[in-house]
Amino acid sequence: MNIPETLNKSFLFGSFSSDQLRQLAEFTTVKKLKKDERLFDEGEKASAFYFVASGSVKIYRISSEGQEHTIEIQRDGDLVAEAAIFDKETYPAFCQAMDETVLLRIPKHDFIQMIERHPRIAIEIMHGYSKRLRWFVRLVEDLTMHNIKSRLARYILNNLSRDSERHISKLSISKKELASLLGTIPETLSRTLKSLKKDGLIGEEGDYIVIQNLRRLREVAE
Amino acid sequence: MNIPETLNKSFLFGSFSSDQLRQLAEFTTVKKLKKDERLFDEGEKASAFYFVASGSVKIYRISSEGQEHTIEIQRDGDLVAEAAIFDKETYPAFCQAMDETVLLRIPKHDFIQMIERHPRIAIEIMHGYSKRLRWFVRLVEDLTMHNIKSRLARYILNNLSRDSERHISKLSISKKELASLLGTIPETLSRTLKSLKKDGLIGEEGDYIVIQNLRRLREVAE
């Protein structure tokens, strides 16, 4: 795989000139992970950040009681640990591949130098940060103001795609993961899905959620 | 008040050269707010961000049921809405002064131009973003993994200062605000404080929380 070409797929790097991409590729290395392999651990010194070329990784923390808690899932085109670039500190969470995953490793130091030469890049990165921050603000709001049913409804609605005449939402992660992502446990997720099905808002077909009553699902999501 | 001097107090701008501060001051204007006056509304077009010179503002959203929900409180030295700089969109929340507050208004457009000339600034800003992101990650973890008693304990511990021989924590906001900030309601906060007092971990003296058993309070906070 050609590194400049891969980078070009990203929202972030998509606006780079081919010259900039070539420069970036100079200090970028490819990192391949098998399913469940860890990219970094919480507390590890952060010397680089990553770009997901293919596959997906989950970012999670472990509570004092040993419970794993997913913070987010990053897929191809996303950046991982870019928040660690400018803080000289350590990774704030664990990162583990959810499938066979290919990443580009971008050393912090080289990247900062590049920014100094090409400030436009910084603006793109900051744009990404802004989005991320906004997303977290929403998440916090969600966690404090809404119950699980509405969080689940929101998740389903955010994932919507069209299949012939129907609205569907592919569950690309296990329900166990989804529960963790929604800030709950599998049992509760199972019951919540059941309740939405009972009320005729959704149906389940294998890995897909089929929307049966979009309007009412939106109402639940608020 | 001298603008460059004021800016210099900030963590963010503290690293700027006097030349840079002077430049920044050129397009910066002073904005004064009375208590409870709003700086901007959710959904309003975001054309500038702000630096809090004195006083404090709260960032909050309003739920569909009309309930106000505080996201964070920014004090002197903090930035407000810097996440809106690079997203061309709108402010994602309301912002209202909690006291008599003086802010510096920094137009987005001018600031971006300045970054292009002085990439170092960008790195400082990104540093701030990183910190903020980390903070939110912690907050999300807090909300999903800890109960209110431990959140409250954490809040008290983060506010700690020394008064002669005692550890104290000043409640600089109303309990109603604090409840909102901790993601709960005043009734529950009141009961939680009561429980901590009953167990001899803290005491209350006017606007101050007096720590009576630091070790056990830390245990509750985990």
Place this chain on the structure above:
DNA sequence: CGTTGCGTTGATCTCTATCAAAAAAGGTGG
């Protein structure tokens, strides 16, 4: 003084976690 908003207390109810166990779904090696 009456009014208004804040803080506290009590009773009750709802949601969600926990614990336990069965059912279903995936592997894996023969």
Place this chain on the structure above:
DNA sequence: CCACCTTTTTTGATAGAGATCAACGCAACG
């Protein structure tokens, strides 16, 4: 393809945390 084992998902019963509703004391303020 099957028997076996592991992990995920579902279901049930129960307990606990926190929200809601209602009421009251209290201070600030016109």
